[in-house]
Amino acid sequence: MDTLIELYDERAIENVAGAETFLPRRVVYLCPQEVAEDRQLQEKLREFFASRGHNMKIEFVGSSLYKADRIFHQLKSIVEGAGDCAVDVTGGTDAALVAAGMLCQAAGVPTFTYSRKQNRFYDISNAPFADRLPCTLSYTVEEFFRMAGGTLRMGRVDNQVLKKYMKDFDGFFAVFLRHRREWGNGVLYIQRISRPVGEEISLHAEGSFQQKGERGSRVYANPGLLRDLEQLGFLKNLNIREEEWVSFDFSSEPVRAWLRDVGSVLELYLYKVCVDSGLFRDVISSAVVDWDEATGHDTVRNEIDVVASAGMIPVFISCKATEVKTEALNELAILRDRFGGKGAKAVIATTEPCGAAARHRAAQLGIAVVDLEELSEGKAEARLRVIMKADKTL
DSSP states (O other), rough: OEEEEEEOOHHHHHHHHHOOOOOOOEEEEEHHHHHHHOOHHHHHHHHHHHHOOOOEEEEEEEEEOOHHHHHHHHHHHHHHHHHHHEEOOSSOOOHHHHHHHHHHHHHHOOOEEEEEETEEOOOEOOGGGGGEEEEEOOOOHHHHHHHHHHHEEEEESSHHHHHHHHHHHHHHHHHHHHHHGGHHHHHHHHHTTTTTTTBBSSSSSEEHHHOOOOOEEEOOOOHHHOOOHHHHHEEEEEEEEEEEEEEESSHHHHHHHHHHTTHHHHHHHHHHHHHHHOOOOOOEEEEEEEHHHSSSSOOOOEEEEEEEEEEEEEEEEEEEEOOOOOOHHHHHHHHHHHHHGGGGGEEEESSOOOOOOHHHHHHTTTOEEEEEEHTTTTHHHHHHHHHHTOOOTT
């Protein structure tokens, strides 16, 4: 194929699947005018293709979003003299789709689409090469962000370090379940007696049995929790002296960070569940996506607790140590749609029971819920399998 015309879509996966499958010499994106003027976004897409080993010529043509006649004439102009040419109508606006239909009827240009549900390409008209063709593409988490113009940064967790601790995460979560009701205060106490001195962060912690809490309250050491963490191997040299003084050593810097963050235990547990399930090619904990280069803004950044990828399907998991709120559901839905479109999955996991109202709102947004009951019964992996079962890419 010499030239592939792509109808640009806000969902990044719609813009790359056809080009990566049929590998034309040239790809022309018929896109909104703001995209045609965004050099940084265009360069990001070129970098994505280059990182995948492709050197296709990439062009962007600004077009109307609503005027089908105008789009038709632009398409016709691109096709003239383009040689072996085809149109991918997977993405694009309604007007662009109408214009592509007009072009197909007037010039007989091969036209095809991609079905996320079936994970196949289909011949719309004069494109037998695409009919029922399986899509064998597979992306890492980083590649899903890169195709959308983002840059994956290291978040609160060094994912290379996690492999060393995988054997501990089930036990860590079991400790949490035993002390769930007092977990927040337990973490707060650990924070209070392990504050850094100046710029130095020490693995040693010590302080009085009771510490200042929040808003004038007091927070007390939890001997049972501390002893369970010592038995797990996360704490060493634990000494609790007659409800007066506590001292211990964190086993490592990562452990220190996890025990000072109330939400880390659920994130680490679900990271391990995803890895152990064998469902995913790639799993990242604490994925931070930087949009500075793509948008020109200084503070555009998103963090997702756990992101996994399987073939063409990204899965976004938000972990909450509180009740599920509408704001969290809305934010998760936006991220899912931005990166993966219709085929992406979103899961919200909470260490609290999830009420009917929150479940209803999650269902409206197409977000799966994993709550305390399923987590405490060890059903998280089974839920993931149900969530992913419908996709043919697995």
